Amino acid sequence: MHRLLLLIIPLLGFATISVSSAAQNQKEKTMPDNSPNKKFALVIHGGAGVVSRESIPEADAKLMQQDLNRALDAGYAVLSRGGPALEAVTAAIIVLEDSPWFNAGKGSVFNAEGGHELDASVMEGHTRRAGAVAGVTTVKNPILLARSVMEKSPHVMLAGEGAEKFADTQKDIERVDPKYFDTEKRWQQLQDAKAKEMAELTHTVQGTYFGTVGAVALDQQGHIAAGTSTGGMTNKKWSRVGDSPIIGAGTFATDKCGVSGTGWGEFYIRAVVAHDICARVEYRGDSLALAAEDVINKIVPEMGGDGGAIALDKDGNIAMPFNTGGMSRGWINPDGTRGTAIFRD
């Protein structure tokens, strides 16, 4: 029933605009932004990071790409039946959150206290609506809670216990025992980080963020949405907030451009990465590829940070730059061609 409504609403919107445009006799001029363009595309990431081909066994890489493909399928199913970009982004990210291979939902890294604090955000371009949560501990799919903040609260961002209390008011948000997020691999990474911290007397922050997930979609109505979800940094302290739940830094979308970032969050916040990529496209007329390339491969490294991003524009152009050893990623172009990759292939 809900799905049906979602399908009908854009059609109604289209009908209304079509009539009023016809009345003004400016059909060609006023139509493009709202007409179904039938062109749709999807790009996802499972995180950029300091990884080498040798550090990931081939069997693991295969399983990772299998889950990237399942996420692409989930998002593509929505887009191909004419569903909204927001729905496609959510569907793709849920698959990646539920997969233990990525640092989001199940498989999230451990913080310094041996727990998990999850961050997520989502934004819908044409309405500029957005929702975000930081530091949630019992929500199975933080991307869904971020979407609920957007759709069912007067706020954009909720943090920590407050976000949990808001989740208590949302019947459709699945809750889990925090142990659900545990995986042996992440526990070992925490022990390694703590040992390194003891040895170097310094708090480890770099290179442990491989695994953040995100998606950007363009739907048949020409609308763009973007979302990001993460467990943050291994051994993080003091309820550190990274870029993933920050609109403008880790996630941003307009009706022309959408971005999801994955990298050393502190630099992504300072560089306002996601908004900066879209601002270069909008204000300077840079191509999406150039804008994404400049921000990820010039601005961020010049500041001392690293990472990657996925970006998509209204024509379905896709950019996936990264300045790290790898970035797990998947894409379906407007012509239907698709792929997944982890390294610079």
Place this chain on the structure above:
Amino acid sequence: MHRLLLLIIPLLGFATISVSSAAQNQKEKTMPDNSPNKKFALVIHGGAGVVSRESIPEADAKLMQQDLNRALDAGYAVLSRGGPALEAVTAAIIVLEDSPWFNAGKGSVFNAEGGHELDASVMEGHTRRAGAVAGVTTVKNPILLARSVMEKSPHVMLAGEGAEKFADTQKDIERVDPKYFDTEKRWQQLQDAKAKEMAELTHTVQGTYFGTVGAVALDQQGHIAAGTSTGGMTNKKWSRVGDSPIIGAGTFATDKCGVSGTGWGEFYIRAVVAHDICARVEYRGDSLALAAEDVINKIVPEMGGDGGAIALDKDGNIAMPFNTGGMSRGWINPDGTRGTAIFRD
């Protein structure tokens, strides 16, 4: 001793650049960005909001402007002796946080539970360093904790209890009993908001944010810094995070442009207000006045939000647009002329 070092370092930097420029015989072309330009300026705000001239007794308005002037004096003292913009911004904001007339530090609004959760952020343009805290409860001057996050932690943003724990590690951060922030006026505002909420069966979010404080400074070395501090929205729930602690939304600075915002935070986050103003200046060559005007008086209202912002560019141009009834503000231009105002005078 520290202050002395801060003064010497830029001079050394200047000396080095001066020599190498002379060697290249391009003194005029390569000097401007790094040479002491002796031009300095300061702009501050005490919040934009839905207020009318009638709603603020003249005696109160006078006391408010007295404190705005004290904040201008504190920041100007730093700038006139050649001190850094970051120091001037901090000095000005501390005065406003300590004043009960503004919704930041002492005088912060109450949240739905009758407590206070304070947010602040600061950014230094030429280094692009930034620090932010959200939801702190016992820190007398949140702007100082935001600065400590920037200068003494590997992170940019800390939230809630984690931020308090980080504060525990910082000896120079003054702590207070949460009751310190209480004022009778704000308590009454909470009761009014709760009564309205009961009556309308809706959570009040609009129009209660008058009083957020901020500052942007240009120092004699040509560097820009910006900062913002707030108690957030009266009757806020679920550890709602507004725009003030979000780099890009409430606060942003580069070496060309600095902004501090004050408005309906949800819209400021979605519009990435502070970064958007600077992006229009940088990428499209808009004047600071045009960029600030477009974002505050077109983009934000079109989305359904309201508020204001202060902005400053590298030439010392100041913009102070707002689309609300008033915005308490103060400024000192590069030529030394100064003023304070609350309404559209």
